Amino acid sequence: MSSAFDDDRAFTLRAVRWGITTAAALTVLVALLWLLKGALTPLAVAWVIAYLCDPLVDVFERIRIPRGVAVLVILLLIGSAAVATALFLIPTMQHELAAVSARLPAYLGGAMDRLLPWIQQELGLTLPTSIHEAIASFRAGEIPFPLEAARALLQRTLATITGTMGALVSLLIIPVLAYYLIVEFDRIRLAVLGLVPVAYQGTVAEHAARVDRLVSSFIRGQLSICAALGILYATGFAVIGIDLALVIGVASGMAAIIPYVGGALALGSASGMCLLQFGPGMELALVVGWYALVQAFESTILTPRILGGSLGMHPVVVIVALLIGADLLGFLGLMVAVPVAAVVQVVIQDMVALYRASPLFGTPTEEGA
Numbered sequence: 001m002s003s004a005f006d007d008d009r010a011f012t013l014r015a016v017r018w019g020i021t022t023a024a025a026l027t028v029l030v031a032l033l034w035l036l037k038g039a040l041t042p043l044a045v046a047w048v049i050a051y052l053c054d055p056l057v058d059v060f061e062r063i064r065i066p067r068g069v070a071v072l073v074i075l076l077l078i079g080s081a082a083v084a085t086a087l088f089l090i091p092t093m094q095h096e097l098a099a100v101s102a103r104l105p106a107y108l109g110g111a112m113d114r115l116l117p118w119i120q121q122e123l124g125l126t127l128p129t130s131i132h133e134a135i136a137s138f139r140a141g142e143i144p145f146p147l148e149a150a151r152a153l154l155q156r157t158l159a160t161i162t163g164t165m166g167a168l169v170s171l172l173i174i175p176v177l178a179y180y181l182i183v184e185f186d187r188i189r190l191a192v193l194g195l196v197p198v199a200y201q202g203t204v205a206e207h208a209a210r211v212d213r214l215v216s217s218f219i220r221g222q223l224s225i226c227a228a229l230g231i232l233y234a235t236g237f238a239v240i241g242i243d244l245a246l247v248i249g250v251a252s253g254m255a256a257i258i259p260y261v262g263g264a265l266a267l268g269s270a271s272g273m274c275l276l277q278f279g280p281g282m283e284l285a286l287v288v289g290w291y292a293l294v295q296a297f298e299s300t301i302l303t304p305r306i307l308g309g310s311l312g313m314h315p316v317v318v319i320v321a322l323l324i325g326a327d328l329l330g331f332l333g334l335m336v337a338v339p340v341a342a343v344v345q346v347v348i349q350d351m352v353a354l355y356r357a358s359p360l361f362g363t364p365t366e367e368g369a
Contacts, residue, residue, distance in 0.1 A: 044175035044335035259315030
């Protein structure tokens with residue numbers, strides 16, 4: 001009895017020590033990342049590019065193409081594809097926005113004609129029926145103008161303009177960093193593993209492989225799904241006749257990197273645009289129907305084919321990790337959130353396995369005997 005108690009006590013003390021050490025290390029790491037987030041953000045973006053491109057570079061190496069040449073070719077192809085896509089998407093999206101801006105007064109007038117009578121009747125409010133009446137109401141003080149909100153918006157705009165030069169410098173640095181990181185990717189990985197004590201190198205390598213599978217399945221697979229969803233949303237909404245179909249499709253596809261967010265953005269923005277254009281009717285039903293078809297296609301065909309049926313991480317875990325990362329470290333937090341969540345998941349799984357194998361948990365076979 002005493003021996004079992006001592007084993008339980010030793011296991012508990014060891015777990016507490018590991019917990020305190022891990023918490024202290026994470027606190028120091030988060031503090032350093034927060035202090036250096038401005039300088040580390042380009043490095044994080046370059047590292048993500050290197051991580052995504054490394055398997056393709058390995059394919060080039062297997063057909064005896066030097067690694068440096070393969071990296072240069074891949075980066076040039078990616079850059080050319082990005083520029084070509086931007087040259088197609090940006091003018092088209094600008095044309096859509098200009099066309100909608102020209103038609104917006106008519107859309108708003110129609111929406112006001114449909115909604116104002118209902119609002120006035122249900123809520124008992126007297127609202128302006130035109131832009132001129134709204135301006136007159138503002139001047140008379142009948143409708144308060146949100147000065148504080150306007151001032152805050154102006155400050156954010158000035159801060160964004162001020163940070164533009166820094167962003168441009170970062171954009172120029174990222175390809176250079178990405179090139180050297182991809183060239184040295186395997187050496188960096190081996191060098192980091194070489195710092196681990198020899199007795200633990202096998203365990204660390206196994207855990208790193210598990211983390212890599214989780215991160216790879218999410219990032220590489222989710223990016224492919226995002227592209228497919230963006231194309232499907234844009235195509236379907238354009239066929240229905242929704243203005244800004246391309247803008248909505250691109251934005252929804254990019255937002256789909258966060259589970260559930262892309263679909264919510266697609267449905268909300270397309271439905272809102274549809275109500276402005278046509279009001280409630282057949283077009284709105286078609287928008288909702290197309291959204292449901294795309295979601296069904298994603299869940300039954302797209303995700304199982306690309307990700308093998310599982311992300312490895314629950315979508316809620318991904319969302320929480322991204323929210324915490326963005327809140328703590330901004331854009332840098334978004335870059336590191338998923339890898340950190342994968343590491344935490346692997347650590348928790350190992351801790352649970354150790355606990356179940358410990359004398360503290362007990363053995364079900366003895367209990368049932």
